Amino acid sequence: MHIAMMTAWNTDSGVAVHAEPLGKAWKEMGHDVTIFTHIKDDFHGESFSGEEDEDYVIRCFGTQKTNFLDPRPILSTDFDVLVVQDLRMLPVEGLSKIFPLIKRRSRTVHVVHENKLPQEPWFYQFDWDGVVYFDKKQDFLNDVYHHAKLIPFPCFPARSRDKNEMRKELNLPLDKRIIYIFCHRGYEPFLRDLRGDLKKEAILLYVVPSDYQMVEKNEPPPWMIIREQKVLSEKRFDDYLFASDCLILHKFNSLYLGVVSSTAFQALGAGCPIFVPEGSDYFTPLKNELLYYNDVSELNKMVIELFRDEEKRKNILDAAYGFVEMNSPEIIAKLFIDFFVNLGRPR
Secondary structure (H helix, E strand, O other), X not given: OEEEEEOOOOEOOHHHHHHHHHHHHHHHOOOEEEEEEEEOOEOOOOOEOOOOOOOOEEEEEOOOOOOOEOOHHHHOOOOOEEEEEOHHHOOHHHHHHXXXXXXXXXXXXXXXXXXXXXXXXXXHOOOOOEEEEOOHHHHHHHHOXXXXXXXXXXXXXXXXXXXXXXXXXXXXXXXXXXXEEEOOOOOOOOOOOOOOHHHHHEEEEEEEOOOOOOOOOOOOOOOEEEEEOOOOOHHHHHHHHHHOOEEEOOOOOOOOOOOXXXXXXXXXXHOOOXXXXXXXXXXXXXXXXXXXXXXXXXXXXXXHHHHHOHHHHHHHHHHHHHHHHHOOHHHXXXXXXXXXXXXXXXX
């Protein structure tokens, strides 16, 4: 099967975190894959996470803001199915003009990333052969698309590196526990201080964009390391996970139309326990795979408990690896293939 996908790719966007494991898994399964994605002057995300594109990636359109679309690569490529990831971030007006030509020769599938039914009429103008969503909170799609299919969000594969070797490479202390606080797109620094025994044995590692506002930036306290990273590649994100003893994702509802924390699905298989806020609905369907806190005081206590209790650490990582295995790129990619087959040939 030849699968084409219009999507963000090699960027730090949640759409790319969903699309990249799928595209790579389809390739490994022996399918032909073509990725149509944003040009580098007009893309979805804050920065690029990959050093260079794969040879099956074609950059031929911009965002909906500019509505730039060069249709030639899409219309001159033969494919059996076109998967469109997150319509809102694509040049909708231009796509609508070539959509009838695409429909004549391939099946079309929209992977919806919204957390509610959009009010804009343009969202509903495309006659998709199939609609896919990845979280039960998006069941509202069935009010409009009666055969919308739930296919879970794919995890990045399980992977590991030696912790001390990684710390040497990153110039991080070998004699301290490292609490990695991931700050991105307006996450406010949540844990600014360590209490009691924790202050003696641990440091807070903040990895932030170069323009991130933080009062401790110029003179970090002894228990804090701040790394400014203009572009945090997938590899470097993993490197910090491998070097750390736990990760804190202090994320609540987005100002945008996000549904889940793609960062959690990306990080889950890296062997670093993850703490998240109890009140957030960004981490469904994860349960025992994460550690949930209510406030800073409870978080401090839970971190100490994690550091002291090796059995607890083992249990949380076992649950995380189990979830990664059940939602691996290969398994989710196969669910998509089955869905494509059930759609049949284009009318």
